[in-house]
Amino acid sequence: LAKTTQPISMDSYEGQEVNITCSHNNIATNDYITWYQQFPSQGPRFIIQGYKTKVTNEVASLFIPADRKSSTLSLPRVSLSDTAVYYCLVGDYREGGADGLTFGKGTHLIIQP
Amino acid sequence: GAGVSQSPSNKVTEKGKDVELRCDPISGHTALYWYRQSLGQGLEFLIYFQGNSAPDKSGLPSDRFSAERTGGSVSTLTIQRTQQEDSAVYLCASSLVLTGDYEQYFGPGTRLTVT
Numbered sequence: 001l002a003k004t005t006q007p008i009s010m011d012s013y014e015g016q017e018v019n020i021t022c023s024h025n026n027i028a029t030n031d032y033i034t035w036y037q038q039f040p041s042q043g044p045r046f047i048i049q050g051y052k053t054k055v056t057n058e059v060a061s062l063f064i065p066a067d068r069k070s071s072t073l074s075l076p077r078v079s080l081s082d083t084a085v086y087y088c089l090v091g092d093y094r095e096g097g098a099d100g101l102t103f104g105k106g107t108h109l110i111i112q113p
Numbered sequence: 114g115a116g117v118s119q120s121p122s123n124k125v126t127e128k129g130k131d132v133e134l135r136c137d138p139i140s141g142h143t144a145l146y147w148y149r150q151s152l153g154q155g156l157e158f159l160i161y162f163q164g165n166s167a168p169d170k171s172g173l174p175s176d177r178f179s180a181e182r183t184g185g186s187v188s189t190l191t192i193q194r195t196q197q198e199d200s201a202v203y204l205c206a207s208s209l210v211l212t213g214d215y216e217q218y219f220g221p222g223t224r225l226t227v228t
Contacts, residue, residue: 032215043117043204043219044156087155101146101172103156 004088009108018075020107022088025069030092033064033071038085038106047086048073075109083111115139117220119205125226126195134190134223138207145188146217147180148204156204162188195227 005023012018024033032051036044048055050062050071061074075082085106118137126132138145147159158172162182173179177195182188192199202224206217 034215036217041222043206043222044217045219046216049215101148101158101161103148103158105155 004090004102004104006086006088006104006107008105009110011110011112012078013112014079015077018078018082018109018111020073020075020086020088020109021070022073022090023070024088024090027068027090028092031068031090032092033062033068034089035060035062035073036087036089036103038087044087044103078109078111080111080113082109084109117205117207117218119203119220119223121223122221123224123226125228128197128227129194131191131193132195132225134192134203134205134225136188136190136205136207136220138186138188138205139218140186142207142209142218143185144208145182146206146208147188147190148206149174149201150204150222151201159190159203192225195225197227200225200227 003026010020032049034049035047037047038044048057048060048062050064052064052068055062063072063074073086085108087103087106089103117139120135124132143164145162148156149159150156160173160180161169177193180188180190190203202222204219204222206219208215208217
């Protein structure tokens with residue numbers, strides 16, 4: 001079961017780009033990297049998923065270096081509404097089973113005006 | 114269509130009582146997950162159902178916890194002889210689990226308070 005390490009908290013300001021890095025040194029060949037966002041009193045919401053290199057969607061980008069031992073979630077031009085907890089998950093859950101379903105404590109991102 | 118729904122939204126029970134928490138996944142989703150989130154903590158995996166396969170119960174914290182999924186759809190998480198440390202938000206999620214798409218869709222959770 002791949003273990004992830006993220007910063008406990010980060011601060012930034014509106015309009016800035018925010019990068020949150022997750023370390024996963026023992027990632028396995030078949031593991032995917034997934035990021036979720038959670039607001040208070042809500043369930044987590046999927047942001048982005050990737051396997052290698054770079055993935056971009058309408059809300060974020062995910063950068064994964066060649067060795068895949070870390071990944072960086074990039075949020076462009078954050079707003080106050082991006083204040084939330086961000087979780088990095090690593091695992092292979094395609095074949096069934098709970099591998100990779102460890103959310104950890106996440107990174108509490110606080111955006112200030 | 115509707116998202117994942119959970120009931121009740123809040124449950125207060127006395128220590129020692131049994132409780133049942135319900136999850137209605139998104140129609141057609143084959144995978145269903147239960148998590149527990151204590152105040153200020155991350156999500157703790159409890160149990161995972163995938164299609165007709167035997168569930169992965171590796172996250173259940175004790176034998177007081179059990180879950181079933183009837184007809185591949187609705188799931189019930191049962192906690193017997195509740196303890197104060199069982200107080201938490203219990204989250205359910207479902208996913209389609211097709212190749213390349215493992216996004217989990219979460220319900221709003223059930224806040225359980227054991228007094």
